[in-house]
Amino acid sequence: MRHTLPVAPQFYVTAPQPCPYLEGRMERKLFTALQGDNAGALNDSLSKQGFRRSQNVLYRPSCAECAACMSARIRVADFTPSRSQRRVIKRNAHLKRRATSPWATEEQYSLFRRYLDGRHADGGMADMDMFEFAAMVEETPIRSRVIEYADTNVAPKDRDGPVAACLTDILDDGLSMVYSFFAPELAKSSPGTYLILDHIDIARELGLPYVYLGYWVPGSPKMGYKAKFAGLEVYRGGHWGDLGALDDYHTALHPLSTDPIAEQVARISLPGSQPAGE
Structure with missing residues (x-):
């Protein structure tokens, strides 16, 4: 199925497939290609409207019977770490940040492989090889960086590459954490939370x-941690707003909570127009 706006780009809808977040539900995505001289502006504009980037594609959940997946972002000015988050910062103080160009390395892939095998062995990315990993990191017209973290408790001569990393896009209004991964043995120190705090x-x-943190999904244990960050807001009903009380999101799971695809596409703002929800 294809829907088009009066001007490029063109928007498409994926076929339904099992939802990775909520058991017994089906997901589908609205997506468009990210290419050409206007790619950066398009990424900036659609990120403000709940889209996420995957290589040269921008996508947003557009399920037929559910509206639970909501783009989430932290307002930096309103963020103050909680007591538990301050403990996370202290536990990970030995990690040293280094921003690199978006070129995949064997050390990054080795860490990525260990992360998938240890935590997401049955996930959709479990079979990614080095070439696919390199494509994820390198094939984009967007301003991106790989933020690596080295363990300073280990002597430089004994280090075997980073122990955590995040593929990060630099938008005109923020940082988008495209994908983060870390050594599984560090899990007790909450490195995933630390990477968000450092970003x-x-x-x-x-x-x-x-x-930008990706999607928050009420009712999904995998996504519950995002609600713990102060200053969190979600994109819902075409607008960004404070997360608020979690009990207010039960209607997002209702089968009549979504608008027809054509209406969703018609409300998308493109670069040069006033972004929706701002």
Whole structure:
């Protein structure tokens, strides 16, 4: 199925497939290609409207009977770490950040492989080889970086590459954490939470107001941790707003909670027009 706006780009809808977040439900995505001289502006504009990037594709959940997947971002100015998050920062103080160009390395892939095998062995990315990993990192017209983290408790001569990393896009209004991964043996130190906290610091250093976290899904244990960050807001009903009370999201699971695809596409703002929800 294809729907088009009066001007490029063209938008498409994927076929339904089992939802990775909510058991017994089906997901589908609205997506468009990310290419050409206007790619950066398109990525900036659609990110503000709940889209995420995967290589040269921008996508947003558009399920027929559910609206639970909502893009989430942290307002940097309103974020203050909780007591438990301060403990996470302390436990990971030995990690040293280094921003690199978006070129895949064997050390990154080795870490990525260990992460998948240890935590997501049955996930959709479990079979990715080095070439597919390199494509994920390198094949994009967007301004991206791989943020690596080295363990300073290990002597430089004994280090075997980074122990955590995140593929990060630099948007005009924030940082988008495209994909993060870490050594499974560090799990007790909550490195995933630490990477988010450190990206909040990076955004502050760059004067950027937001850190985009991907999707928050009420009712999904996999996504519950995102609700623990102060200053979190979600894109819902065409607007960004405070997360608020979690009990207010039960209607997102109702089969009449979604609008027809054609209406969704018609409301998308393209670069040069006023972004929706702002």
